[in-house]
Every structure is written in structure tokens, then in C-alpha cells.
Amino acid sequence: MAVAKRLLLQLHVVIAVAFLLDGAAGLRMAIMRTECLTEEVANEGDIVTGSFVVLDHQSAWAEQHPGMDLGVTGPGNNHVYSTRWKVEDKFSFRALKPGPYKFCFTNHAPAPKSVIFQVHVGHTISPEEIAKAEHFDPLALQIGKVSEALALVVQEQAYLRAREERHRITNESTSRRVVFYSFIETAGIVTASLLQVFFLRRLFEKRGKRVSV
Template sequence: MEGSAKGLMLIGLLLVSFVRKIASLSVTVNDVECLYEYVLYEGDTVSGNFVVVDHDIFWGADHPGLDLIVTSPGGNTVHTSKGTSGDKFEFKAPRSGMYKFCFHNPYSTPETVSFNIHVGHIPNEHNIAKDEHLDPINVKIAELREALESVTLEQKYLKARDVRHRHTNESTRRRVVLYTVAEYLALAAASALQVVYIRKLFSKSVAYNRV
């Protein structure tokens, strides 16, 4: 019983030590904005997503999107997304070190980006306890953790896209209302000018007949 309790405690500690939280943040991109994430092990899976949330440009159209360029510690490009309002990415880290995620905004309008990233690590014989019983348990725990994190990432991505769609719908609704009000005002002004013009014509006609 004591050995079994120690085994469960060890498994619990291993599970806690393997857990890597998903980094979630919001950043405003004016021109170029770079974020950094450190990868501990070569071959780790780096996954994530981003969604551009448009600012409220009342008379403008939706933003055509941003570019994302991911570079490795050696300066090599490992992922690129061009002109998109939202995208998902996943790649194997070619080496350990600091990875750079740069958003490029080619337009003058600042944009807010919802960004989520996760570095997944599944242990192998080089970095787990040397125990024939714990080795497969470690691997299964890591695989389960990664599956759960993948689901969480997808949920965050869908939630951010839903926020963007609601924002776009609300902005479109306000634009339609304003266009409609402006159209009615223009119609009323045109009608008033027509009335004034017709009255002037009649007044001139009456004055001419009197002469």
C-alpha cells in the first residue's frame, strides 16, 4: 500500500511538472509588434492561433488582415501567415531557444490581436525517469495533456472569432442605421429645396401677370 501511494504521488508530481499553461494575450499592432516564447526542448510542438479584432472604423470596411512571421533562434522562418484576420499554426521546434512571433500591419489603422500559444512536450527516454513502469505512464500523461491543451486552444480560437463576428455585425448594423438616417435627411433636404424652388417660381409668375 505504501509503495502504491508513493507511486500515485510520483505520478501526480509528474503530471504537475508536465503542465504548461496556454499563454493568452491581447496586443495592439500599429506597424510591427513582436512576441517571444522560449522552447525548452528541440522537437517540441509549438501550436497556437490568433484573431484580429477590428477597431470601430465607422465608415470604413473591415480590415484586410495582418501578416504573422515566426522565426527560430537561428533566424530561420518556421511559419508564415499572410494577410489574414485569423489563423492557426503548429510546427515542430527545430531547436531549443527563444522563438519570435512578429505581427506586421501594412495599413495605418491600429489593430488588436487576440493571441494564444502553447508549447507541447512529450517526454522520451532522454528526459524522463529511468523506470520501466513510469516511462509509458509519463508518455501517456503527456499525450493526454497535449490532447486537452489542443481542445482548449481550439475553444479559445473559436471564442475570439465569435467576438470578432459580433463586433463586425454590430459595426455593420450601426453603419446601416447611419446610412439610412443620412438618406432620409438628404431626401428631406431635397424635398424642402424643391418646395422653396416651386414657391419662387409661383411668386415670379404672379408678379409677371400683374405687370
């Protein structure tokens, strides 16, 4: 019954996160060069899923250095997953060993970048665990599956929220650029018109003096 109780508690926690928090926001970080985080995996075979979204990639300096690198290493510093120059990405892998897994972001731009990162370690009860459990309720296995499914839904909601925020920042940045360039263009037209008026007046004044002489 201990396994069933643990699964019920896990289900209650996930439901609370899904409905009370209205979707997780993820961990927001400002990365200058390299930043690493560690997530503990308790069991061999656990599924590790996650995502990240770079928010301010549309700034002037970021256009020449788009995206960010992510490298994941497992126990013993073994390579697990990597991606380069991405403004957003989702990943999933099966942990071959229990222990700490390190997630390292690398920013190649000369200024900090903001990134929203989230990771989830999912565990499904194996047949061996079911066989070892005394008085195991078959519904506990289904509860575990529902719990993991809800956790993935919450994670996907957080990823979509981060993408929505990135698109909003992009639209605002584009709007500011349009206004700025429109102002520069208008100022240029006004300046050119004033110069034309000035030179035309000078030209007519010179011609008027010649005629009077």
C-alpha cells in the first residue's frame, strides 16, 4: 500500500499544480556566459523531459548570435544530450543511471540573454516494483500513469506560455523599430524639404539682385 499511497500523493500534487498555479512558469535565468543546473534522478530508466525558450533573442546584438547552446551530462560526466544555437527547444531522454544530471547553457552573445527553462523527471512503476509491493492495488499503476500525463500537460502549458511571451517580446521589438525608422525617415524628409526651400530662396534672391542691377 506504500506505493499506492505515494502515487496518490503524487497525483494530488500534480492536480494542485495544474489547477492552482494555472500552469508552471518555469525557471527564468539571465545567462551571461555559461550557467549550469543540476537535477537529481532517483531511478534508472526514469524519463527526463524539459524545454527552454530564449526570450530576448530579437535584440540588435542577439541577431548576430542567435539562440543558445544546451549540454546535458549524466553521472560520471557522460554526455547525454546537446543542442546548439537554438532559440527554443524540447528534449526527452531515458536516464541510464540514477544520480545527478547537469544542464549547462552557453551564451555566445556579448550581453546576457534571458531564458525560461523547465525540466521534469517522470517515473513509471515497473512490473518488478509491483511484484515487490504487498497488497498492491492495480489502480495504483493507472494513477501513476495519470499523474505523469498531468505533469506533462503542465509542462507543455509552461512551454507554450514561454513561447507566447517570446513572440510578444518580438512583436513589441518590431513595433519599436518600425516607429524609430519611421521617425528617422520623417525627420529626413522634413530636413530635405527645409534645405530645398532654403536653397530655392537663396537662388531666387540672387536672381532678383541680378535683375535689379
